[in-house]
Each structure stands twice: as structure tokens, then as C-alpha cells.
Amino acid sequence: LISFKKLNKNLSGLSQWYDGRPFILVDRIKSASRTRFSIAHELGHILLHQQLSSDTEILDKKIFKQIEDQANYFASSFMLPESALSNEVYGIDWESMIALKARWKMSIGAMAMRLKQINIISDSQKIRIFRELGSRNARVHEPLDGSIRQDEPRLVRKVAELLDSEKVLATSHIPDAAPINVDLIGELTQIPKEQLLPESHYGNVISIIR
Numbered sequence: 001l002i003s004f005k006k007l008n009k010n011l012s013g014l015s016q017w018y019d020g021r022p023f024i025l026v027d028r029i030k031s032a033s034r035t036r037f038s039i040a041h042e043l044g045h046i047l048l049h050q051q052l053s054s055d056t057e058i059l060d061k062k063i064f065k066q067i068e069d070q071a072n073y074f075a076s077s078f079m080l081p082e083s084a085l086s087n088e089v090y091g092i093d094w095e096s097m098i099a100l101k102a103r104w105k106m107s108i109g110a111m112a113m114r115l116k117q118i119n120i121i122s123d124s125q126k127i128r129i130f131r132e133l134g135s136r137n138a139r140v141h142e143p144l145d146g147s148i149r150q151d152e153p154r155l156v157r158k159v160a161e162l163l164d165s166e167k168v169l170a171t172s173h174i175p176d177a178a179p180i181n182v183d184l185i186g187e188l189t190q191i192p193k194e195q196l197l198p199e200s201h202y203g204n205v206i207s208i209i210r
Contacts, residue, residue, distance in 0.1 A: 002039060002153040003188040004028035015042035022046040031145040033107040037075050039151075044074030073117070079106055080114040089120055094132055098143050108133060108142050156189045171195045 007014065007027040012034065014025045024042045026035055049067050088103065090096060092115070097108045104111065112129040115121045121129075133139050163169040175182050175196055186193045 001155060002026065003156065004153065004190070005187055013038040013042045015045045017046070017050060028150065031107070031142070032148040032150040033101065033105055033110070033142075033145070035150060036079060036105060037107065037110050040075035040078050041071045043078070044071035048074060076110065076114045076117060080104060080111060082118045085111075085114065086118060086120055089115065092121055092125055092129060094136075097129065101142070101144050101148075105148055109139070152190060154190075157191055160189060160191055172198045 001021065002024045003026075005025040005027065006029070007025065012027055012030060016023050024039060024046070026038050026042070028035065030038065045067070048070055052067065085104070088100065092112075097111065100111055101108055106114075108129065112121070112126050116123065116126040130139075133142070160169075160171055160174060164171045169177065171191060172195065174191075175185060178185055182193060182196050185191070186196055
């Protein structure tokens, strides 16, 4: 299950196994391409690091860096597979990298790292791409960040709509069945708040003339 949730400014995503099911929370403030990488990164943790249940292991700086590197490598390999990506790289100039981003929906920075991983570019070429990003003030806000559509989690919302349509559980009754407040339910499920509240909450509205 994947949901968007505002997280600490130093976090892009979180993942956790609970009762035999994996959960992922991702901060939606990031661009669509960075959100995709964050989800793939957390998927890497879910698949690779289930055995790390000890806080001592996770809090060890050396081990923590190793598991983060592994999750990043998984995300890069998953989102930018070597055989397909290598067939589409015809240059690493600014326009070529933007075209690759439009095709793969991944950040230019992530693609530069991946191209170095699979030995399509050298270390100096990777550095040149990052210098280009810096000189164009595009390290944080890259080209196309505003035009690539953000993916939206759909599963929880679809389940709620199905329960409502089949008259099993009305959407407005979900807060009664869940031990969390309406605002958090809306944030996690992407269900509009007005659908989560009984009509009585909105039925006595008085218009104010300014």
C-alpha cells in the first residue's frame, strides 16, 4: 500500500512491514520524477531488508549507508534498466538529457548516476552533467519538473469507493471505523474530506457577503 504523507524535511519516503503487508509513505512535495525514485527506493528496502529488525543494525552508520546504497542501486536498476536505457542514449548534452528525462520520467541527476553505473559515461562526464545542473540553478528544480504528472496512489481510494457502492461501508462512516482523525485519513487515502464527513457537517452553511 502506497500513500502520500507530509514527512520530515530530511525524509523523502518511509517503508515498513506491518502484519505481513508492506506499506510505503512518500512525501508528495517532491517532483514527480523524484517521487518515483523514492517509491522505488522504498520498494528496494521492502524486498532487500526485511531481515533488518534490529535498531542496533540500522543505527550503525556503516550499515545504514550500505542499506541506503543498496536501495538506491535497486531503484536505479528498476526504474532505468540497463539494456533499454543504453539503447536510447545518443548524447549527454543538455538537450539530450532533457529528452531522456521526458522519455523516462526520471530526474537528470538520477539518470547521470545510472549512466555512470552502467559505464555509458565516465566519472568526468557525470561531473559535467551535475555542473551543468548547478550552473543552470537546476539542482532542486530541474527542467520538466512542472510538466511531468505526479503519480497518485489509487488502491485505498478504490477500495473505499467499492465498499461504498456495494453498501458495505459508506465513505462518510470510514472515520468511525478508523482510529485516526479525518484529516489524516484524507491525506493517506486521497479521499476528499467532504466525502469522509456526514452531510450534516456541510448542510448548515451560511454565505457571508463581503
